[in-house]
Amino acid sequence: MQDLIKNLPKQAAEKHNESKKFFAKLRKKPPKNLDYIMQELHEEEFERTDCLECANCCKTTGPLFTDKDIERIAKFFRLKPQQFISQYLRIDEENDYVLQSVPCTFLGADNYCSIYDVRPKACREFPHTDRKKFQQISNLTLKNVAICPAAFNIVEEMKKRIK
Numbered sequence: 461m462q463d464l465i466k467n468l469p470k471q472a473a474e475k476h477n478e479s480k481k482f483f484a485k486l487r488k489k490p491p492k493n494l495d496y497i498m499q500e501l502h503e504e505e506f507e508r509t510d511c512l513e514c515a516n517c518c519k520t521t522g523p524l525f526t527d528k529d530i531e532r533i534a535k536f537f538r539l540k541p542q543q544f545i546s547q548y549l550r551i552d553e554e555n556d557y558v559l560q561s562v563p564c565t566f567l568g569a570d571n572y573c574s575i576y577d578v579r580p581k582a583c584r585e586f587p588h589t590d591r592k593k594f595q596q597i598s599n600l601t602l603k604n605v606a607i608c609p610a611a612f613n614i615v616e617e618m619k620k621r622i623k
């Protein structure tokens with residue numbers, strides 16, 4: 461898995477133009493059953509992929525935190541939201557709350573998330589490959605395929621399945 465992750469940015473860069481063209485076409489004319497296809501591809505891929513062997517998203521990017529995330533996680537630590545913010549978060553260029561540093565401070569050495577049950581919504585949904593109207597997040601996906609081996613495989617499989 462570690463070799464695969466190391467090679468992923470290069471592999472994603474090699475496929476970038478092809479994938480970009482594929483998504484441009486997909487946005488113009490998405491198949492009627494795209495939500496169904498994505499659900500299937502997502503489930504198939506995550507039956508094969510063990511996120512605990514990877515954790516590359518938690519190590520390299522980290523989520524954004526919504527107000528609801530902050531309230532929920534602060535409560536878990538018995539902190540006031542403002543205390544949680546000053547201890548762990550910063551505001552990024554897009555005015556979103558993000559982690560002060562990566563790898564995520566809540567990631568254990570065993571790749572387990574220490575706040576798993578209350579983790580941010582963005583963590584629960586990453587890499588968003590089972591999202592409805594998937595064609596609408598193609599720019600984000602083109603970035604995610606360089607981080608997430610599962611997202612990379614799903615996009616490659618999409619290209620084979622949707623002509």
Ligand code: SF4
Binds near residue numbers: 510
């Ligand atoms: S979601 Fe993707 S990047 Fe994150 S741990 Fe799972 S396979 Fe790795």
Ligand code: SF4
Binds near residue numbers: 565568
């Ligand atoms: S909160 Fe948990 S799931 Fe989210 S990035 Fe941190 S370790 Fe990963």
